[in-house]
Amino acid sequence: MTFETVSTAKAYGGTQGVYRHDSTATGTPMTVSVYVPPHKEGQRLPVVWYLSGLTCTHANVTDKGEYRRACAELGLIFVAPDTSPRGEGVADDPAYDMGQGAGFYVDATQAPWAPHFGMWSYVTEELPALVATHFPADMDRQSIMGHSMGGHGALTIGLTLPERFRAISAFAPIVAPSQVPWGEKALGGYLGDDRASWRRHDAVALIEDGARVPAMLVDQGDADQFLEEQLKPHLLATACEAAGIDLTLRMQPGYDHSYYFISTFMADHLAWHAERLR
Amino acid sequence: MTFETVSTAKAYGGTQGVYRHDSTATGTPMTVSVYVPPHKEGQRLPVVWYLSGLTCTHANVTDKGEYRRACAELGLIFVAPDTSPRGEGVADDPAYDMGQGAGFYVDATQAPWAPHFGMWSYVTEELPALVATHFPADMDRQSIMGHSMGGHGALTIGLTLPERFRAISAFAPIVAPSQVPWGEKALGGYLGDDRASWRRHDAVALIEDGARVPAMLVDQGDADQFLEEQLKPHLLATACEAAGIDLTLRMQPGYDHSYYFISTFMADHLAWHAERLR
Numbered sequence: 001m002t003f004e005t006v007s008t009a010k011a012y013g014g015t016q017g018v019y020r021h022d023s024t025a026t027g028t029p030m031t032v033s034v035y036v037p038p039h040k041e042g043q044r045l046p047v048v049w050y051l052s053g054l055t056c057t058h059a060n061v062t063d064k065g066e067y068r069r070a071c072a073e074l075g076l077i078f079v080a081p082d083t084s085p086r087g088e089g090v091a092d093d094p095a096y097d098m099g100q101g102a103g104f105y106v107d108a109t110q111a112p113w114a115p116h117f118g119m120w121s122y123v124t125e126e127l128p129a130l131v132a133t134h135f136p137a138d139m140d141r142q143s144i145m146g147h148s149m150g151g152h153g154a155l156t157i158g159l160t161l162p163e164r165f166r167a168i169s170a171f172a173p174i175v176a177p178s179q180v181p182w183g184e185k186a187l188g189g190y191l192g193d194d195r196a197s198w199r200r201h202d203a204v205a206l207i208e209d210g211a212r213v214p215a216m217l218v219d220q221g222d223a224d225q226f227l228e229e230q231l232k233p234h235l236l237a238t239a240c241e242a243a244g245i246d247l248t249l250r251m252q253p254g255y256d257h258s259y260y261f262i263s264t265f266m267a268d269h270l271a272w273h274a275e276r277l278r
Numbered sequence: 279m280t281f282e283t284v285s286t287a288k289a290y291g292g293t294q295g296v297y298r299h300d301s302t303a304t305g306t307p308m309t310v311s312v313y314v315p316p317h318k319e320g321q322r323l324p325v326v327w328y329l330s331g332l333t334c335t336h337a338n339v340t341d342k343g344e345y346r347r348a349c350a351e352l353g354l355i356f357v358a359p360d361t362s363p364r365g366e367g368v369a370d371d372p373a374y375d376m377g378q379g380a381g382f383y384v385d386a387t388q389a390p391w392a393p394h395f396g397m398w399s400y401v402t403e404e405l406p407a408l409v410a411t412h413f414p415a416d417m418d419r420q421s422i423m424g425h426s427m428g429g430h431g432a433l434t435i436g437l438t439l440p441e442r443f444r445a446i447s448a449f450a451p452i453v454a455p456s457q458v459p460w461g462e463k464a465l466g467g468y469l470g471d472d473r474a475s476w477r478r479h480d481a482v483a484l485i486e487d488g489a490r491v492p493a494m495l496v497d498q499g500d501a502d503q504f505l506e507e508q509l510k511p512h513l514l515a516t517a518c519e520a521a522g523i524d525l526t527l528r529m530q531p532g533y534d535h536s537y538y539f540i541s542t543f544m545a546d547h548l549a550w551h552a553e554r555l556r
Contacts, residue, residue: 009533009536009538010534063341066344068538069344255288260288260346261288261289263290
């Protein structure tokens with residue numbers, strides 16, 4: 001399989017790269033951003049996965065996430081995939097919350113999405129194998145984080161694969177897609193009308209159905225325009241409390257849904273991950 | 279004069295804003311990015327000016343510069359103007375290194391540029407008055423920095439107004455525009471063929487002609503594609519040595535001309551400025 005370097009640049013003593021490869025999971029080329037911090041020859045480093053939100057590519061967090069300084073100090077590889085397959089021949093929706101840029105980290109089963117929208121398999125199987133092959137990664141030490149739709153991805157993937165991910169955190173995640181407009185549209189479109197099939201892709205439902213992790217960290221701005229209608233972090237708090245999961249939910253006064261918010265708390269999250277990846 | 283808020287967002291406890299106003303110096307609307315760190319009611323804060331390079335608007339450093347954390351910690355206001363007037367009716371050049379996005383921080387005297395390209399007056403007179411009016415700025419404590427063409431702007435403005443700017447630094451600056459292709463084209467176009475008129479807009483010539491400041495900090499990547507032909511930092515080193523100016527010129531191995539380079543050393547520069555702004 002081809003794994004092509006689009007660009008690399010030195011940053012904080014390490015290497016910020018952008019790579020492109022043909023994906024079996026999506027049947028398209030996919031682009032991914034990987035930061036490798038300064039390290040000793042032969043050293044293997046823990047891997048933090050960052051899943052992005054609606055409309056984003058790999059580039060948004062790469063440009064605006066301000067993660068490199070902390071990753072360099074803490075010795076973390078940072079992997080930021082795209083949010084969907086893209087290109088001609090890939091199904092799309094006129095709205096921003098479905099189709100290209102909005103894969104919701106599921107394997108779609110419904111037309112017209114099923115042929116390319118295999119983002120669950122891409123992020124949990126195909127891309128990890130490529131990261132293990134092409135970077136100095138210690139795949140026994142992985143963690144996962146994300147923003148908004150990518151927070152949903154981080155929570156659902158982390159809850160499903162607790163043996164793989166030692167830490168899970170999120171910025172302004174969609175915690176219960178089955179209960180909010182973004183999620184009802186996307187899960188209905190990608191997975192069909194049978195709401196039972198949605199539960200594997202809903203963090204609150206996963207916890208209600210028995211998924212367990214030791215701890216999670218979530219930051220949420222209280223000036224976030226999507227807070228009330230789409231995000232509803234109290235649903236996660238309630239589920240975690242009932243399940244005995246140690247959720248740290250921090251309501252951050254005055255912060256919105258943007259990368260200004262994410263970048264402010266990025267170093268905090270990475271330090272929290274690094275503690276659990278030691 | 280109108281001074282309109284385009285957007286504000288909380289970041290690192292402070293406020294990242296983007297503002298728009300009609301400019302007398304350029305005869306166009308201008309957009310500017312201003313970060314105000316967390317501070318006490320009534321407190322006045324020092325101001326760091328950041329001048330951007332070719333092709334940039336206010337947005338590049340705002341998105342990719344990674345200055346907010348250090349500005350929040352050090353208590354610095356960070357002002358990032360656009361690099362030229364823009365819009366219909368404003369002269370332009372088909373190349374990226376002249377016209378819109380390439381004002382070179384001069385007041386153009388030549389056709390077709392003279393009507394709008396008043397970036398020297400804009401950055402040194404008009405915008406400072408607006409910053410003093412609209413932000414909690416201590417205008418007795420200012421410093422200036424920039425990148426590439428903006429490094430040229432920071433050096434020439436800082437050398438011309440040493441009583442105003444307590445610190446001057448630059449990332450990969452054009453130090454001697456009269457001696458390199460970018461500068462010969464721009465200064466020739468904006469100021470005309472009389473090379474004597476260029477000397478006020480050439481850092482090396484300014485120093486040769488007697489301009490003095492106590493110290494300057496310059497970082498330059500040795501993998502910068504523009505190093506040999508356009509930047510030539512050794513010319514600045516030679517001029518500073520002859521003039522007794524304490525230049526710290528750091529050649530940074532492996533770094534290119536991008537914001538990956540700038541962001542890596544941004545916090546260093548801001549700490550250096552903050553020491554001199556106390």
